[in-house]
Amino acid sequence: MTPKFHKLKIKDIKKETKDTVSISFDIPADLVADYQFESGQYLTLKTLINNGEIRRSYSLCSSPFEKEWRVAVKQIENGVFSTYANKVLKIGDQLEVMTPTGNFKVTTSKDRKSYVLFAAGSGITPVFSIAKTILEEENGDVTLFYGNKGFHGIIFREELEALKNKYLNRLRVIHIFSRESPGNKIQKGRINKEKCADLYTAFLKNQNIDEVFICGPEDMILNIRESLIENGVESSNIHFELFATNIKKQKVTEEKQNVPSFASKVQLIVDGDTIDFELDSNGLTILDAAQEAGADLPYACKGGVCCTCKAKILEGSASMDVNYALMPDEVENGYILTCQAHPTSEKILVSFDD
Numbered sequence: 511m512t513p514k515f516h517k518l519k520i521k522d523i524k525k526e527t528k529d530t531v532s533i534s535f536d537i538p539a540d541l542v543a544d545y546q547f548e549s550g551q552y553l554t555l556k557t558l559i560n561n562g563e564i565r566r567s568y569s570l571c572s573s574p575f576e577k578e579w580r581v582a583v584k585q586i587e588n589g590v591f592s593t594y595a596n597k598v599l600k601i602g603d604q605l606e607v608m609t610p611t612g613n614f615k616v617t618t619s620k621d622r623k624s625y626v627l628f629a630a631g632s633g634i635t636p637v638f639s640i641a642k643t644i645l646e647e648e649n650g651d652v653t654l655f656y657g658n659k660g661f662h663g664i665i666f667r668e669e670l671e672a673l674k675n676k677y678l679n680r681l682r683v684i685h686i687f688s689r690e691s692p693g694n695k696i697q698k699g700r701i702n703k704e705k706c707a708d709l710y711t712a713f714l715k716n717q718n719i720d721e722v723f724i725c726g727p728e729d730m731i732l733n734i735r736e737s738l739i740e741n742g743v744e745s746s747n748i749h750f751e752l753f754a755t756n757i758k759k760q761k762v763t764e765e766k767q768n769v770p771s772f773a774s775k776v777q778l779i780v781d782g783d784t785i786d787f788e789l790d791s792n793g794l795t796i797l798d799a800a801q802e803a804g805a806d807l808p809y810a811c812k813g814g815v816c817c818t819c820k821a822k823i824l825e826g827s828a829s830m831d832v833n834y835a836l837m838p839d840e841v842e843n844g845y846i847l848t849c850q851a852h853p854t855s856e857k858i859l860v861s862f863d864d
């Protein structure tokens with residue numbers, strides 16, 4: 511199903527920390543099926559601020575079994591939407607909200623599995639949802655490493671405590687502070703590769719690790735991943751969600767400039783309609799070109815991170831500048847991030863409906 515925006519009313523706003531609110535939405539009964547989600551997925555919010563359209567994606571911190579649709583928004587410096595959400599939005603206001611999307615999700619099983627979760631700052635949002643679902647739906651155990659500047663930055667602090675009390679012996683929460691001392695030396699600092707190796711030795715060495723979920727900045731994710739792989743964790747069992755990235759895009763664009771370009775005939779299928787346009791193979795991305803041609807397509811980050819713009823190639827081929835969102839098997843099956851894709855064949859047929 512192609513993700514769609516609907517106007518939803520804000521049901522509740524909760525102050526989580528001094529710079530973070532969580533916002534829940536009223537989902538009308540006839541849309542509940544469309545808004546079904548899996549823990550780890552996110553909502554893309556859209557609104558007009560100072561006459562400009564703003565879209566931002568925020569992970570759901572609620573879990574499907576709670577029958578609640580709640581996201582957390584941390585105010586970032588000069589962040590247009592995050593400031594608006596923290597300072598202006600109120601209960602009863604309406605926002606355009608896209609149906610849930612995202613590949614970062616947990617699939618619970620009947621087996622008793624051991625999960626290790628890493629989050630930094632507001633990266634806790636999807637990880638919190640994932641932890642609740644695991645604890646509620648299966649018998650596995652969860653170790654959560656949660657990095658913050660200090661105690662007052664901990665989002666969902668009380669809820670995490672309550673969760674620990676509810677699921678005694680099945681949930682460990684290890685806070686790591688970069689600017690305060692948590693008492694234990696190992697819990698002080700940033701979660702870099704060395705810290706991850708120390709945490710592994712201190713907390714994980716004597717246990718199995720079945721699956722790992724990481725959410726935070728790119729360098730933290732890469733460091734944790736490397737460290738865990740060195741300690742024998744299968745890379746296919748390490749799942750991650752990047753917050754933002756722009757490092758590699760520039761490099762790829764520079765490389766592309768040396769390849770001769772050609773005109774490709776692009777046909778898109780969206781909601782059963784078709785859109786045709788011509789596109790220079792070294793020019794705009796398929797998503798940008800389609801928007802210029804007047805198409806209304808789903809997207810959020812335009813950075814290859816969120817996978818909202820995912821579509822399937824039915825004919826022809828394309829290459830992506832970056833891909834931080836699609837799984838290898840999806841790429842093998844012809845899926846692309848249209849915000850990153852350029853045609854590599856003279857004709858290409860791409861469907862948003864598959």
Ligand code: FES
Pocket residue numbers: 808809810811812813814815816817818819820835847848849850
């Ligand atoms: S819009 Fe986020 S990956 Fe394309």
